[in-house]
Amino acid sequence: MTVTEAPSLPRDIGGKNVGRPIDRVDGPAKTTGAARYAAEYPYPDLAHAALVHATVSRARITAIDTAAAREVPGVIAVLTHENAPALKPAPAVSPLNLSTLVSGTSVNYLGTDEVHWNGQPVAVVVAESLDAAREAAALVRPAYAELPATVDFAAHEGDAAPQKGDMIMPGGARKGDAEAAVATAPVSVDLRFTTPPYNHNAIEPHATTAAWDGDRLTVYDATQTIDWFRRHLALRFGIPLDAVRVIAPHVGGGFGGKGLVWAGTIIAALAARATGRPVRLAQTREGVYRTVGGRTPSIQRVALGADADGRLTALVHTSVTRRGHIGGGPEQVTSQSRHLYDVPNILLEQKIVELDLLSNTPMRAPGESIGTFALESAVDELAARLGLDPIELRMRNEPSRNPIDGKRFSHRMLREAYALGAERFGWSARTPEPGSMRDGRWLVGMGVATAYHPSLQFAANVTVRLSADGTVLVRCGMQEMGMGVATAQAQIAADALGVPFTAVRVEYGDSTLPIAPGAGGSMQTASVAASLLAASEKLKRSVLTLARRTGSPLRARRPEAVEARDGGLWEKAGPGETYAAILARAGRDHVEAAVGADRGLGAAAGQARFMAKFLLDRRRWVKAACGAQFCEVRVDPDTGEVRVSRWLGSFDVGTVVNAKTAVSQLRGGIVMGIGMALSEETLVDPRNGRIMNPSLAGYHVPVHADVPPIDVCYLDEPDPTMPLGLIGIGEVGITGVAAAIANAVHHATGRRVSDLPIILDRVLPG
CATH class of the missing domain: 3.30.365.10 (Aldehyde oxidase/xanthine dehydrogenase, molybdopterin binding domain)
Structure with missing residues (x-):
């Protein structure tokens, strides 16, 4: 199920590829409907699931009547906190284990009688058809003992507490006395701003197709973070990491909303395990609003002071945002205010108020x-x-x-x-x-x-294979959300190896491929490119070694005196040999190079090198x-x-x-x-x-x-x-x-x- 995208151009475009407006290699598949998304994979004996959402913000479930739902023809099971299989708890967030960041909430879905937000799933119906599942879900009748809840963001602004910083996301900052400088500035402004909550509306609503084979789980999902997603599932279901496969070849938009693991995914896998059937849970648009976080609202103050010539003397930027009691991260609202203006006095403060609402989540440029x-x-x-x-x-x-x-x-x-x-x-x-x-x-x-x-x-693992026919295969478990990741990396590989763009294929979107970072923070292209360039250099050195061993005219030259161009290795002073000729003479059908390791000491060492570089760059x-x-x-x-x-x-x-x-x-x-x-x-x-x-x-x-x-x-x-x-x-x-x-x-x-x-x-x- 790994996606392989091959450039489908009528002719070789030739020349330098990076920077050119090359058509997307996945364009034909997407425009003709051949590309499959998470809710489109056929499975034998597939069942369908529909969620039942709480209609109160804070409560305990005192009873849940599922009798009418079970009577609907085609219903296989109705799972609630009374009969659902147990899950491991969501891990505590730790900056030392970044995969812990993908927990959408800390709630033990269908494993508790507590309701933490209005919209929390309190039951799931599994049926032979989607229509039957939704009909039955509408007949489930929970009863609640309601508890006091805080849900009004504006009313609880005064309850906000200072936001803590970490090595990835700083908190506040102070330089000089900004408040005094604003008060004494010849010209000043002091304004209050508000922004509302926003919800994700990707063209593809969240969907999961989950299937168990014994204790092995395969999940097709609309996710932006294949590796962290896989780790989270392994932890929640108490199975080895290698027993989980996540497949996400095409994601119909993400913008941060598909960067975390939300209730629909966990419950789909839970339902599949409970029923012994492959289960598909395709969220309605309303279901996405009820179970997937959005952007936090904000209350902000910006005060500026300046002299009569327009030289800034003070900048104050403060914010109040929200998170749920059951999860959600801070927003770096004052991030740009740390960097954009040359000001001698700066005060930046970020505060958070916790409410009984669904967790907020990253949304484009959070x-x-x-x-x-x-x-x-x-x-x-x-x-x-x-x-x-x-x-x-x-x-x-x-x-x-x-x-x-x-x-x-x-x-x-x-x-x-x-x-x-x-x-x-x-x-x-x-x-x-x-x-x-x-x-x-x-x-x-x-x-x-x-x-x-x-x-x-971030760190990324990549393999590059050069075959004797001159074609190149790039393999990396990166995510495609519509931005053309395979096209861009094929352009980079083509230039790095000196081969035509049409000679490069890219495999991505599968947890069986080398691990890549999530598609978020505008970092995926650069992260993968760094490893792809390094792997390409390793591959060229390997081919040069083969050339030397087999009597190539390149053997007397130093590696730095050789370049890849037009499908072969060339001496800087003149033409050399094609890749195909070198591999044929060596009796090899391919040469492969890798950067990064997915497990063991190699993975630990790679993570240590990444963290050291990350921290050094942040300091410099x-x-x-x-x-x-x-x-x-x-x-x-x-x-x-x-x-x-x-x-x-x-x-x-x-x-x-x-x-x-x-x-x-x-x-x-x-x-x-x-x-x-x-x-x-x-x-x-x-x-x-x-x-x-x-x-x-x-x-x-x-x-x-x-x-x-x-x-x-x-x-x-x-x-x-x-x-x-x-x-x-x-x-x-x-x-x-x-x-x-x-x-x-x-x-x-x-x-x-x-x-x-x-x-x-x-x-x-x-």
Whole structure:
């Protein structure tokens, strides 16, 4: 079931591959329907499952009537806390074992009579058909003894406690006396911002197909983290790691929502073990809202002080976010505020309040997407009070080193990104006064904001095989969520080995392959590329050794005097031999090289080397992707309707592997940010914690009519400290988007909207 993607181009494109807009190798499979997702794998004797959700926030189940459900034709089993097989508890989160981070909640699903949030699964029905399972699930009748619950985020803001930092995600920071500097600054702003909860709406809802063969478990799942996911299942079901296989060749969007293990997956495997049948649990859209965490709401304060020339003297950024009593992690809301502006006095504080709600979870650029809304809106407001162009204010305060601790930036070309974007967008045509630009009856506004997301690199294991026919096979258990991972890694391998792009195949999406990090944090491409480049070098050395042993003319040359080009090893001074000729003469059908080990001492040593490099890099450098978001809006002065009419994103994202897929990623992030700014909002009933709009009928994501022409440009300048100069693209595109829209609305109307989403009554005069 491992996916092998081979380039399907009509002819060899030739030449250098990295940077070119090569079509995605999985494009034909996806557009013709040949690609299979988690709920599409056929299994003999397959049963279907449907969940029963709690309708209270905090309670104990006093009784659960399943008699009517069991009478529905086709029902195989109804599992509750009274008869479900026992599970091992979820592991405690530890930064020393990163796989512990994938526990969606700490709840022992169907193993307790306690209810911890409104929507928690309290039963599962297994039936011969999906219709029968859902019909029976609707007939299950739990009875509850309700307990006091805290579910109103705004009402419990005062209960928030300081957020602790760790080696991956820092907490607060302090430099100088920022509060005093704000109070004495010639010009200052002090603003409060709020952002609502947001829910994941990937095109593929969460789904699991689980099957047991004795004590061996195979799971097809929509997951972003195959290895950590597999480890979690092994631990929860008390079986060896090698007894679990996770297959996820195609994931229909993730954005962080599929990065953790949620109730649906655990219960599907539990039901399969209890019934002895393969079980498929495909969540409804509402089921995703009830059982899969979303982005936390936030309350933020940003205060800025500056002298009359626009030099910042103080920056205060504080936040309050939420997590569930049963899980959820902190949001790095003030992350960008540590790095973006050269300020002598800085105060950053992050606090968390725990509620009886489903755990929050990462959602594209967790922290920075909502943090840049507040910070960049405040910077825009300060520019207005100073009478300065918003870009000029930012450039006057662009740091040469990291403001908090003086670390060097490994790569930072924000000035260049702004200059390129301003020229291409036509920023000079903007008149500074709010309300000064019109198009007929529409008020026109132009806004700008900085985009920022940190760059990460984790360990990855890779094997590369070169066959005697000149083809190359790359194997790595990485995840494909729609970003074109196989295409990008094939481009990298083709250049590293000097073979045509069409000669490279990539296998991925299966836990039987070498271990890769999860697809999150904008780190997968760079992490895998580092190992792929190292494995390619090892492979070339192996072929060179074969050439020397078999009398090749290359034998007298040093390894550094030989390069791979056009399907063979060449001397720097002239042509050498093809790979095929060298392997044929050596009597070999292939040569293989590997980087990293999946188990044993090799795995432990690799993890130690990774952690040492990770910590050293953190001490030496600040690494990040950045950019400038330029937005034009039109606002109806009578109704307050906001239409985004034009967009340009200008980015510094290091080396771009594939021009086509990179632009698609950045453009997709911008579209997601438009939804965050203008329409998306999860409505939580403050009385009982129930999500009131758990579907796309009430939760409004952008549709085609909401999205303007989006122009994307990038510098394509490599970061010298990263493999191949890669920085990361998947998340920076959403950052700064909400602020750019809010700033454009302010320019159009004079109204500073500080609460998202930017709906009609927040735009019209009060």
